[in-house]
Amino acid sequence: MxxxxxxxxxxxxxxxxxxxxxxxxxxGEIVGVLGANGAGKTTLLxxxxxxxxxxEGQVFFDGHPMTRDDLARVGYLPEERGLYRRMKVGExxxxxxxxxxxxxxxxxxxxxEWFQRLxxxxxxxxxxxxxxxxxxxxxxxxxxxxxHPQLLILDEPFSGFDKDNAAMLRxxxxxxxxxxxxxxxxxxxxxxxxxxxxxxxTVDETPPAAPPPPEEAASAKRxxxxxxxxxxxxxx
Numbered sequence: 634m635x636x637x638x639x640x641x642x643x644x645x646x647x648x649x650x651x652x653x654x655x656x657x658x659x660x661g662e663i664v665g666v667l668g669a670n671g672a673g674k675t676t677l678l679x680x681x682x683x684x685x686x687x688x689e690g691q692v693f694f695d696g697h698p699m700t701r702d703d704l705a706r707v708g709y710l711p712e713e714r715g716l717y718r719r720m721k722v723g724e725x726x727x728x729x730x731x732x733x734x735x736x737x738x739x740x741x742x743x744x745x746e747w748f749q750r751l752x753x754x755x756x757x758x759x760x761x762x763x764x765x766x767x768x769x770x771x772x773x774x775x776x777x778x779x780x781h782p783q784l785l786i787l788d789e790p791f792s793g794f795d796k797d798n799a800a801m802l803r804x805x806x807x808x809x810x811x812x813x814x815x816x817x818x819x820x821x822x823x824x825x826x827x828x829x830x831x832x833x834x835t836v837d838e839t840p841p842a843a844p845p846p847p848e849e850a851a852s853a854k855r856x857x858x859x860x861x862x863x864x865x866x867x868x869x
Contacts, residue, residue: 668836708782723757
């Protein structure tokens with residue numbers, strides 16, 4: 634068992650975003666994360682990557698409580714763009730690979746292999762500002778896999794891709810899975826979920842507290858009106 638998520642709960646103020654979420658991801662397994670916009674999928678992924686703390690529950694990685702030290706073995710493709718617009722994309726990937734603990738020579742070899750593999754070799758010296766949304770998404774995918782992670786977390790990885798590039802990415806995800814990488818995939822692409830994932834988990838937004846019954850609401854309004862009248866008389 635590479636990843637084990639136990640009873641994760643997270644609230645923002647009085648609003649509970651995640652409630653008692655549990656699942657596991659084996660090596661080589663692709664697990665889909667489903668849910669409506671705002672249901673808490675990204676919050677869950679950020680907890681797994683130690684970017685957020687859960688209110689309750691715990692995440693285990695390779696048999697022990699997950700810590701930031703484990704992130705060198707994790708790749709994360711966030712939904713939002715995270716590239717430095719003025720920096721050459723090749724340099725950015727190398728920088729991120731070094732942050733994951735790769736030696737310079739290893740990072741350069743792996744990065745160039747991935748750029749060529751995805752047809753992005755000509756972009757190496759271009760700043761992110763000169764790339765389209767889909768091209769930037771390819772670079773961010775490369776940055777998430779360049780260090781050969783054991784766990785790969787993908788948040789809407791098909792965003793910005795046309796049909797051909799989406800198919801390319803699906804092939805790469807399948808290849809990584811076949812090589813033993815555990816993958817957690819959050820996407821609205823249900824066709825990709827059906828064809829790629831061995832199982833799915835659904836994150837449902839916790840509904841807000843139910844409104845009071847009509848008679849209680851009416852009584853509260855009457856009390857509020859009476860209080861206003863009393864306050865008005867005191868002022869005069």
